[in-house]
Amino acid sequence: MTTSTHVHGHDHAHDDHHPHGLARWIFATNHKDIGTLYMWFSLIMLMVGGLLAMFIRAELFQPGLQFFQPELFNQFTTMHGLIMVFGAIMPAFVGFANWMIPLQVGAADMAFARMNNFSFWLLPPAALLLACSFLVPGGATAAGWTLYAPLSTQMGIGMDMGIFAMHIMGASSIMGSINIIVTILNMRAPGMTLMKMPMFCWTWLITAYLLIAVMPVLAGAITMTLTDRHFGTSFFNAAGGGDPVMYQHIFWFFGHPEVYIMILPAFGIVSQIIPAFARKRLFGYESMVYATSSIAILSFIVWAHHMFTTGMPVTAQLFFMYATMLIAIPTGVKVFNWIATMWQGSMTFETPMLFAVGFIFVFTMGGFTGVICAVTPIDIQLQDTYYVVAHFHYVLVAGSLFSLFAGFYYWSPKWTGHMYSEARGKFHFWASLITFNITFFPMHFLGLAGMPPVPSPAPFHTFEQPPRID
Numbered sequence: 262m263t264t265s266t267h268v269h270g271h272d273h274a275h276d277d278h279h280p281h282g283l284a285r286w287i288f289a290t291n292h293k294d295i296g297t298l299y300m301w302f303s304l305i306m307l308m309v310g311g312l313l314a315m316f317i318r319a320e321l322f323q324p325g326l327q328f329f330q331p332e333l334f335n336q337f338t339t340m341h342g343l344i345m346v347f348g349a350i351m352p353a354f355v356g357f358a359n360w361m362i363p364l365q366v367g368a369a370d371m372a373f374a375r376m377n378n379f380s381f382w383l384l385p386p387a388a389l390l391l392a393c394s395f396l397v398p399g400g401a402t403a404a405g406w407t408l409y410a411p412l413s414t415q416m417g418i419g420m421d422m423g424i425f426a427m428h429i430m431g432a433s434s435i436m437g438s439i440n441i442i443v444t445i446l447n448m449r450a451p452g453m454t455l456m457k458m459p460m461f462c463w464t465w466l467i468t469a470y471l472l473i474a475v476m477p478v479l480a481g482a483i484t485m486t487l488t489d490r491h492f493g494t495s496f497f498n499a500a501g502g503g504d505p506v507m508y509q510h511i512f513w514f515f516g517h518p519e520v521y522i523m524i525l526p527a528f529g530i531v532s533q534i535i536p537a538f539a540r541k542r543l544f545g546y547e548s549m550v551y552a553t554s555s556i557a558i559l560s561f562i563v564w565a566h567h568m569f570t571t572g573m574p575v576t577a578q579l580f581f582m583y584a585t586m587l588i589a590i591p592t593g594v595k596v597f598n599w600i601a602t603m604w605q606g607s608m609t610f611e612t613p614m615l616f617a618v619g620f621i622f623v624f625t626m627g628g629f630t631g632v633i634c635a636v637t638p639i640d641i642q643l644q645d646t647y648y649v650v651a652h653f654h655y656v657l658v659a660g661s662l663f664s665l666f667a668g669f670y671y672w673s674p675k676w677t678g679h680m681y682s683e684a685r686g687k688f689h690f691w692a693s694l695i696t697f698n699i700t701f702f703p704m705h706f707l708g709l710a711g712m713p714p715v716p717s718p719a720p721f722h723t724f725e726q727p728p729r730i731d
C-alpha cells in the first residue's frame with residue numbers, strides 16, 4: 262500500500278506533533294500519559310512511606326532498643342501518614358481514574374486536559390517540600406498526620422512546609438475532581454446513561470464530590486493553624502480566646518469523608534473485578550450506587566467519633582455513635598452484593614480475583630473493628646492505642662492498597678499490552694496477605710493492652726506536673 266502518508270514516513274497518528282522524550286511527560290495532556298505519571302508518582306511515594314514504616318518497625322523491634330530519638334520517631338509516624346494518604350493512596354486512585362474513566366464512559370479524553378497536567382505536576386513539588394522538611398531546623402512536623410493544635414501551632418518551620426505541601430496537594434485534588442465530574446457528566450458516549458456506567462465511574466463520581474466538599478475545609482483548618490503560628494490569631498489558642506478542640510472538629514469534618522475518599526474507588530474496582538471472575542453480572546447494581554451515595558452522605562455527620570475523649574454532651578456522644586453505626590448498613594449491602602455476585606458463579610482465581618476476594622475478607626475485618634471503635638464507652642478505652650492503628654491499617658492497606666493491586670493486575674494488561682506473570686502475581690498476593698496479617702493483627706491485642714502508638718512529644722516530656730491537690 263503506497264498512500265501519501267507513508268511517503269512522508271509517518272501516518273496520521275503522528276501528524277499532531279506529540280512531543281517525545283521528557284517533554285512527552287512534562288507537557289502531557291492525554292489521560293493515559295497523565296494516568297501513568299500518577300501511578301509512578303504514587304509508587305515512589307509508597308516506597309518512601311514504606312521506608313518510614315521500616316524505621317518505625319525497627320525502633321519498635323524490641324523494648325529498650327533505641328535507634329531514634331522520640332522526637333524523630335514522631336516525625337516518622339507523622340510523615341508516614343501524610344505521605345501514604347496524600348502521596349500514595351489518593352494519587353494512585355486518581356491515576357486509575359485518569360486511565361479508566363474516559364475509556365469506561367466513551368470519552369476521547371478528560372474534560373480539561375491542560376488542567377489535568379497541572380493537577381499532576383503540582384504533586385512532585387509538594388512531595389519534595391514534605392521530604393525536605395526533614396532537613397530544616399526542628400525537622401519535619403511531628404504533630405501526627407492530623408496536625409492537631411496546640412502542638413501544630415508550636416512546632417518549627419517543618420510544620421509550615423507541611424502546611425504549604427498540603428495546600429498544594431489539596432489544590433491538585435480539587436482540580437482532579439472537577440475534571441472527573443465534568444468528564445463523567447458531560448462527555449459520556451451516546452447511550453451511556455448514568456445508570457449504565459461501570460461501578461468504578463460511579464464510585465469516583467461520588468468520591469470527587471466528597472473531595473470538592475472537604476478539601477477546602479482542610480485548607481481552612483491548616484490556614485488557621487498558619488495564622489495562629491505567624492500572624493497573631495488565636496483560633497486554636499485558649500489563652501487568646503480560641504479553642505484547640507475546634508481544630509479537631511474542623512479537621513475531622515474533612516478527615517472522616519477523607520477516609521471514604523480512600524475507600525469508595527476501591528469499592529468501585531472490586532465491584533468490577535468480582536463479576537468478571539465470577540462470570541456473572543454484578544448483583545444489585547442500583548443498590549450499589551445508592552449504598553455508595555448513602556455512605557458518602559453519612560460520612561459528613563460522624564466526624565466527632567474521633568473525639569469521644571475530648572469531652573462532649575452525652576447526647577452528642579449518642580448521636581455520633583449511632584450515626585457511625587448507620588454506615589454499617591450500606592457497607593453491609595455492598596459486601597452482601599459482592600458475595601451474592603460470586604454465589605453460584607463460575608469462579609476462577611487469577612491474581613486480580615485473589616486480591617479482590619482478599620479485599621472482601623480483610624477489609625471487612627477493618628470495617629468490623631470500625632464498628633467496635635464507634636461504641637463510645639469502648640472507644641474511650643481504645644483512644645490513642647494500637648487498636649485504632651490496627652483498625653485503620655486494615656481499612657487502608659488491606660482495603661485501599663489491596664484494591665489498587667487488584668485493579669493494577671486487572672487493567673495493566675490493557676494499559677501496557679503486556680500480560681503479567683500469573684505465578685508472580687499469586688506470590689505477590691499470598692505474601693501480601695500473610696505478611697499484612699502478621700504485621701497488623703497483633704496490633705489489636707497491643708491496643709487492648711493499652712499500648713500508645715507514639716511516645717509523648719518533647720513539650721510534654723519536659724512539662725512540669727502541677728502539684729496534686731487531693
Ligand code: CU1
Nearest residue numbers: 517520566567
Ligand atoms: Cu471517622
